[in-house]
Amino acid sequence: MNILKFFTAGSVDDGKSTLIGRLLYDTDSILADQLEALQSSNRKNDDGTIDLAILTDGLRAEREQGITIDVAYKYFQTEKRKFIIADTPGHIQYTRNMVTGASTANLAIILIDARNSVVEQTIRHSYIVSLLGIKHVVVCINKMDMVDYSETVYNSIIEKYKVLAQQLKLEDVTYIPVSALKGDNVVQNSGNMEWYEGESLLHFLEQVDTDHLDRSQLARMPVQWVVRPQTDELHDYRGYAGRVLSGTFNLNDKVNVLPSGASSTIEKIEFFDEELDAAHAGESVIIHLKDDVDISRGDTIVNAAALPQESKLIEADLCWMDARALDTSIMYNIQHNSKVTKCKISEILHKVDINTLEKHAADEFKLNDIGRVIVKTADALAFDLYDDNRANGSAILVDSRTNLTVGALMFRAAVE
Amino acid sequence: MSTYNFDYLDELEAEAIHILREVAGQFEKPALLFSGGKDSITLVRLAEKAFRPGKFPFPLVHIDTGHNFEETITYRDKMVERIGEKLIIGSVQESIDQGKVVEQTGKNASRNALQTVTLLDTIAKHQFDACIGGARRDEEKARAKERIFSVRDEFGQWDPKRQRPELWNIYNGKIHKGENIRVFPISNWTELDVWNYIRREKIELPSIYFSHERDVITRNGQLMAASPFLNMDDEDVVFRKQVRFRTVGDMSCTAAVESEATLIDDIIAEISASKISERGARLDDKVSEAAMEDRKKGGYF
Numbered sequence: 084m085n086i087l088k089f090f091t092a093g094s095v096d097d098g099k100s101t102l103i104g105r106l107l108y109d110t111d112s113i114l115a116d117q118l119e120a121l122q123s124s125n126r127k128n129d130d131g132t133i134d135l136a137i138l139t140d141g142l143r144a145e146r147e148q149g150i151t152i153d154v155a156y157k158y159f160q161t162e163k164r165k166f167i168i169a170d171t172p173g174h175i176q177y178t179r180n181m182v183t184g185a186s187t188a189n190l191a192i193i194l195i196d197a198r199n200s201v202v203e204q205t206i207r208h209s210y211i212v213s214l215l216g217i218k219h220v221v222v223c224i225n226k227m228d229m230v231d232y233s234e235t236v237y238n239s240i241i242e243k244y245k246v247l248a249q250q251l252k253l254e255d256v257t258y259i260p261v262s263a264l265k266g267d268n269v270v271q272n273s274g275n276m277e278w279y280e281g282e283s284l285l286h287f288l289e290q291v292d293t294d295h296l297d298r299s300q301l302a303r304m305p306v307q308w309v310v311r312p313q314t315d316e317l318h319d320y321r322g323y324a325g326r327v328l329s330g331t332f333n334l335n336d337k338v339n340v341l342p343s344g345a346s347s348t349i350e351k352i353e354f355f356d357e358e359l360d361a362a363h364a365g366e367s368v369i370i371h372l373k374d375d376v377d378i379s380r381g382d383t384i385v386n387a388a389a390l391p392q393e394s395k396l397i398e399a400d401l402c403w404m405d406a407r408a409l410d411t412s413i414m415y416n417i418q419h420n421s422k423v424t425k426c427k428i429s430e431i432l433h434k435v436d437i438n439t440l441e442k443h444a445a446d447e448f449k450l451n452d453i454g455r456v457i458v459k460t461a462d463a464l465a466f467d468l469y470d471d472n473r474a475n476g477s478a479i480l481v482d483s484r485t486n487l488t489v490g491a492l493m494f495r496a497a498v499e
Numbered sequence: 500m501s502t503y504n505f506d507y508l509d510e511l512e513a514e515a516i517h518i519l520r521e522v523a524g525q526f527e528k529p530a531l532l533f534s535g536g537k538d539s540i541t542l543v544r545l546a547e548k549a550f551r552p553g554k555f556p557f558p559l560v561h562i563d564t565g566h567n568f569e570e571t572i573t574y575r576d577k578m579v580e581r582i583g584e585k586l587i588i589g590s591v592q593e594s595i596d597q598g599k600v601v602e603q604t605g606k607n608a609s610r611n612a613l614q615t616v617t618l619l620d621t622i623a624k625h626q627f628d629a630c631i632g633g634a635r636r637d638e639e640k641a642r643a644k645e646r647i648f649s650v651r652d653e654f655g656q657w658d659p660k661r662q663r664p665e666l667w668n669i670y671n672g673k674i675h676k677g678e679n680i681r682v683f684p685i686s687n688w689t690e691l692d693v694w695n696y697i698r699r700e701k702i703e704l705p706s707i708y709f710s711h712e713r714d715v716i717t718r719n720g721q722l723m724a725a726s727p728f729l730n731m732d733d734e735d736v737v738f739r740k741q742v743r744f745r746t747v748g749d750m751s752c753t754a755a756v757e758s759e760a761t762l763i764d765d766i767i768a769e770i771s772a773s774k775i776s777e778r779g780a781r782l783d784d785k786v787s788e789a790a791m792e793d794r795k796k797g798g799y800f
């Protein structure tokens with residue numbers, strides 16, 4: 084059994100919270116006392132049935148306003164998988180929350196209200212999915228009960244979406260007609276839509292192959308911590324602790340340590356009381372090298388045969404996440420895995436109108452703006468392109484005045 | 500390429516270890532808040548996996564309400580001896596004696612709320628800049644929205660509207676003087692995940708997690724261990740019951756559940772079938788739908 088992380092996107096009232104509530108409810112993931120709280124809540128559907136959306140609308144402000152303003156994480160499992168859901172808000176002013184929810188997801192569910200078809204928000208949400216490099220997309224055409232479960236309506240919507248998917252280069256898109264409120268095709272296949280021959284949403288989620296642990300050749304491990312017991316019996320022990328971002332390290336592999344460029348060979352791989360032959364993407368281990376090289380937190384151990392790029396000038400997509408606009412005249416901290424260095428945004432190449440996907444020149448970047456910039460860093464970063472290696476191709480910007488996380492960066496190219 | 504078996508528990512474990520090492524790398528004076536409950540016991544195991552054969556780069560901190568299950572304290576002391584790490588105790592009794600907090604009165608009096616003051620005092624005294632805790636997002640709706648690195652001001656307050664975006668696996672631990680960060684490495688674990696992990700790792704637990712016979716009373720529809728810490732009167736009828744506890748907190752507010760589960764397998768079977776979420780066994784959450792959010796804003800863990 085493995086884990087699938089997905090996030091849901093849709094406009095306000097498309098039914099995201101209801102859909103998640105339905106998934107939890109129909110897989111028996113709601114516990115008795117929560118159910119009791121639901122039943123005694125005075126928020127009810129028009130027909131008096133319990134409102135499943137309350138399950139995810141967690142903060143008081145959200146309950147009062149009846150909307151989702153922050154990412155809520157929900158968990159459920161079936162016999163086949165453990166699921167982690169990020170329920171993200173759809174309003175444009177919460178774009179940054181959606182980017183946050185999307186950043187750890189392997190799959191996106193995009194909701195479309197069958198009555199409204201593809202709308203501006205659908206374009207925006209799909210753009211974020213492509214920007215964040217989410218490989219699998221499920222488009223749920225929701226509220227089918229309100230269009231008489233019509234195949235014609237469904238078909239016209241998916242024809243429209245296919246054009247968008249092509250434009251955004253979304254390769255793996257699955258379409259499912261559902262009613263989150265009534266439960267059609269969410270967990271069980273629906274008797275109301277005999278014309279639909281595909282799977283229910285849950286069934287699809289249970290078997291979709293996400294290969295979310297990168298098995299590429301790009302073996303990378305940022306060093307987080309150097310383990311040095313300095314006891315009598317472990318006097319010379321020096322282990323580099325970190326989590327393998329991508330690829331595989333095997334015993335005796337030739338590796339380089341960046342940024343110094345020192346080369347060595349893997350002598351030993353430890354995991355607590357075990358010695359391993361290999362460390363794979365996703366695993367947190369301790370690596371020992373044959374040579375005595377100077378390594379500290381912020382350095383990256385990489386496969387010598389597949390080196391990352393190294394540059395102080397990087398072209399990147401930026402999503403701005405702070406109320407205070409980007410200031411191209413000041414320095415920010417950039418955090419790339421365990422490495423932190425100073426940087427400036429030296430140039431804004433363009434901004435994207437995320438409702439129309441048009442690019443245009445800009446000289447300012449405000450909350451929720453997305454576009455292409457050049458980042459100039461104090462120390463060179465050892466990175467991969469985001470599309471090749473999400474984990475080593477992303478970074479955050481931190482404003483040293485407020486310590487807030489103000490930007491998300493996806494590396495697109497090293498600037499020569 | 501070699502194949503490997505990396506299942507959901509391995510992935511949760513690796514994520515938690517990564518988070519613990521980020522704490523070690525990013526902070527000057529971190530601490531691990533140890534309650535004696537299964538979640539913090541799990542954290543200790545994860546810290547062993549993150550830092551051995553080295554020492555933990557942080558002490559354990561226990562906020563002692565003085566209303567403990569004896570079994571928890573016995574367990575704590577044995578465990579600290581086994582792992583050979585430093586334990587710091589913050590005492591709620593001391594806060595009461597110093598007049599910093601006032602003991603609650605009445606039937607539902609509990610020291611649970613007083614803990615917050617002792618915790619904040621302990622943080623200030625030792626100047627901890629990060630406190631690792633065992634909270635999970637599946638426990639409660641407000642927690643479902645909390646970040647893994649969650650900033651608290653010097654009053655310990657959590658502001659849900661000012662949370663930092665937390666992207667990919669990058670954790671921003673930068674803070675101003677006086678602030679600290681609460682870190683939740685097992686955010687993405689469910690109660691069942693924790694139990695499955697404890698079973699897999701063969702981790703020993705305090706005995707109160709398992710079925711035993713005990714004197715109890717009924718309070719607000721729940722079974723409470725009869726103890727000197729509970730304000731009881733003539734209406735309270737003490738009787739013996741086969742019970743166990745699903746969380747380990749202050750004796751005055753931790754409810755027991757009727758159970759015959761004596762082995763971990765029994766507990767896992769019981770939870771899988773059970774329809775009472777874990778926090779349902781804590782009286783203090785029942786107060787209102789927004790109870791947890793309010794307490795978190797006020798600096799409760």
Ligand SMILES: Nc1nc2c(ncn2[C@@H]2O[C@H](COP(=O)(O)OP(=O)(O)O)[C@@H](O)[C@H]2O)c(=O)[nH]1
Nearest residue numbers: 095096097098099100101136225226262263264
């Ligand atoms: N008829 C119908 N109503 C739905 C369906 N899904 C959601 N709704 C209703 O649409 C409204 C908004 O749903 P909610 O889940 O809060 O939307 P969110 O803003 O995307 O989270 C609520 O009144 C739901 O009951 C559906 O499939 N059919």
Ligand SMILES: [Mg+2]
Nearest residue numbers: 099100150151
């Ligand atoms: Mg919602």
